[in-house]
Amino acid sequence: MLQVKGKYYYYYKCSIASAHNNINAEKAHKQLSGALELMSLPEKLISSIKEKSEIEMEITLKEHKTLLKQRQIEYEQTGQKLLSIEEKWISNRIQHDTYERWHNGIRPTNYMFDFSVIILKFCG
Structure with a gap:
């Protein structure tokens, strides 16, 4: 543009x-x-194109659903890790610098998975 x-x-x-x-x-x-x-296209060719397109769309939809499920699982897993780290810090089982190091390492990944889930739901 x-x-x-x-x-x-x-x-x-x-x-x-x-x-x-x-x-x-x-x-x-x-x-x-x-x-x-x-x-103008022969009816046989139109049917073939339609059939192949539907097969491709089904494959793409299955792949999309699989990827969405995978990203949702990864989002939940990183969320559980964050909760675990927060619980350990609150109960004084880890130091603040350890908490920050782990939290700052996992939080961006959790955001990325959350964003991926939102995008996949919106585009799906």
Whole structure:
């Protein structure tokens, strides 16, 4: 996206050709739509594309659900570790510097897993 004096211009940048090969997105979308309108596909090919797409979507959904479950487990585990450290510090079983070292090491990981769970739920 290129911004000039408060206006935005959407471009696709070619990653294969030279770095200066930019294509206006609106123009490219119109050209693609025009080309697709002129095309006709056999019903057998459409069915095949649909079937393969559904299979791919099922696989992706399963992988997504598996990753979400894994991140939820990791979030819960790091949360339990944090609680354990806090309980040990409160009951004077560890020193404050030990508590801070462990807490500062685990807390960012816990935040990362929490963020991952939120993103996966939102995108899923």
